[in-house]
Amino acid sequence: MNYFISRDTQEYGPYTLADLQRYAASGEIALTDLAHGEGLTELTPVAQIIGTIPAPARPLPNPAPTIDYPDPPNLHWGLVLLFSILTCGIFEIVWEIILAAWIKRLEPLSKALVYLAAAAVCLVLIFFASLATAANPNAHAYTTVFNLAYTVLILVGRFSLRNTLEQHFNTAEPLGLGLSGVMTFFFGGIYFQYHLNRIVQIKNAIRMGIHTP
Numbered sequence: 001m002n003y004f005i006s007r008d009t010q011e012y013g014p015y016t017l018a019d020l021q022r023y024a025a026s027g028e029i030a031l032t033d034l035a036h037g038e039g040l041t042e043l044t045p046v047a048q049i050i051g052t053i054p055a056p057a058r059p060l061p062n063p064a065p066t067i068d069y070p071d072p073p074n075l076h077w078g079l080v081l082l083f084s085i086l087t088c089g090i091f092e093i094v095w096e097i098i099l100a101a102w103i104k105r106l107e108p109l110s111k112a113l114v115y116l117a118a119a120a121v122c123l124v125l126i127f128f129a130s131l132a133t134a135a136n137p138n139a140h141a142y143t144t145v146f147n148l149a150y151t152v153l154i155l156v157g158r159f160s161l162r163n164t165l166e167q168h169f170n171t172a173e174p175l176g177l178g179l180s181g182v183m184t185f186f187f188g189g190i191y192f193q194y195h196l197n198r199i200v201q202i203k204n205a206i207r208m209g210i211h212t213p
Contacts, residue, residue, distance in 0.1 A: 003037035072196035096189035115157030122150035
């Protein structure tokens, strides 16, 4: 049996029953459209001819992509302190560079890695300048310059890292991070790691659906 669809004074068809079912399922024919055909004495809604077919689901907009940022390095801050003491502070500088390299992957505009790497270079130069001074006292001036450059670069690097950490964990990952300027000045990477250990705990708790105050 063939059917015709009447819509806005226009007539479309003929359609078989299978056609009506297929077009209704795709949304091209509405279940409320009126149709007539053999055996029908008056216009009849398509729904009565083909039975109830679920209306096609409207496609949902694609959700905004979520970014799963990598966790911070999670060495316990106490170990960072211990290794720094055992290496006369060298490990702390290395650890700050590791933190700066990690945060640069998250925040590419961060300059902390550049400053801290330059400070590490100055530290190497101080070592060689000290050896030179032992052989030639006139080389002492170079050691002084390198020490001054190291001090400036390590502090600028630390505060740059502090600013990037606060920015990231209050915007991209709003976990609420505030870092003291005084603690940053004196303890740098050890102080940062104390807070990053806490950040990792919070992120793990969120993943497990546990509320963390």
